[in-house]
């Protein structure tokens with residue numbers, strides 16, 4: 476979108492949010508984030524701005540090349556080959572690149588699922604995914620189906636999401652005078668933050684974490700994590716659920732040094748902390764508390780099977796086997812090596828990103844956790 480269109484688009488969304496604030500005087504930060512990212516037609520993810528890639532605001536692992544998807548396909552293949560009528564359900568499929576590369580690799584591995592469902596909340600991104608998937612050979616593209624609600628019937632298979640949990644709206648809290656306060660958003664010739672009281676159920680959610688925090692400590696949590704995970708996995712009869720995202724186990728997440736929280740915005744590849752600027756035209760995201768995710772899985776009756784770094788997970792899946800042949804095709808070998816470094820080096824995505832897996836009625840050890848499994852950290 477050209478700059479002027481972006482500005483007009485942002486002003487239109489700001490008016491919608493302001494009208495919402497006028498109804499009650501204030502809204503919670505989670506409502507503000509929900510509207511900024513997902514307001515139909517206007518939210519950051521719902522509108523037609525670039526978002527991904529060099530022209531956009533950020534690059535995700537599937538957008539770097541095909542190594543990430545090829546490695547995950549090895550993990551999917553293990554599960555698919557051991558289940559009856561397996562399907563894959565991908566949440567928040569971005570540009571559709573992961574689904575594209577994954578299906579090509581699963582075809583090679585002779586491990587195609589019966590269906591590849593995509594659950595996407597953004598109409599704009601769904602349109603881009605349809606275009607990308609139609610570039611696949613017909614026997615692969617016809618496996619893909621878009622759904623707007625979690626699967627209503629029992630299924631066997633894999634639920635997968637890369638960088639989706641970090642895009643779920645968070646509540647922001649402050650620990651002040653030995654009490655937790657909720658960040659709220661008001662309007663007074665500009666968006667302002669104020670601190671108020673949490674509803675009882677959300678206060679309990681924070682108190683149950685048993686955090687030891689210093690005065691003034693600010694951080695976040697996802698208020699609807701359990702119900703969201705339950706809605707997606709309640710009909711999983713047999714199979715696994717795999718999340719890849721940036722984040723930490725709880726002790727590191729609420730570490731005293733992280734006293735301003737993990738909430739961050741991205742605009743044209745620049746990070747900033749001002750969620751009241753570029754509303755609807757910049758990404759807004761928070762790191763994932765993987766202990767909270769594990770607790771949510773447990774509350775949904777899932778087994779928590781694995782937790783490790785992206786680097787360990789991809790190496791265990793043999794990412795290095797996809798580099799190609801340096802003698803015959805030096806250029807793609809070089810590109811693949813660069814991609815492998817980005818995905819696995821500790822100062823790139825290797826350690827910041829983690830992988831967590833759950834299962835139901837599935838007892839095989841997942842290949843991705845055979846090099847390292849750090850469940851004890853949670």
Ligand SMILES: C[S@@+](CC[C@H](N)C(=O)[O-])C[C@H]1O[C@@H](n2cnc3c(N)ncnc32)[C@H](O)[C@@H]1O
Nearest residue numbers: 520535566567568569594596597637638639642
């Ligand atoms: C940061 S993007 C990641 C996209 C893609 N997985 C990738 O790795 O390139 C977040 C994606 O999650 C989607 N999303 C956000 N909330 C969602 C939800 N509740 N259910 C399904 N998708 C969601 C967004 O529309 C977007 O496609």
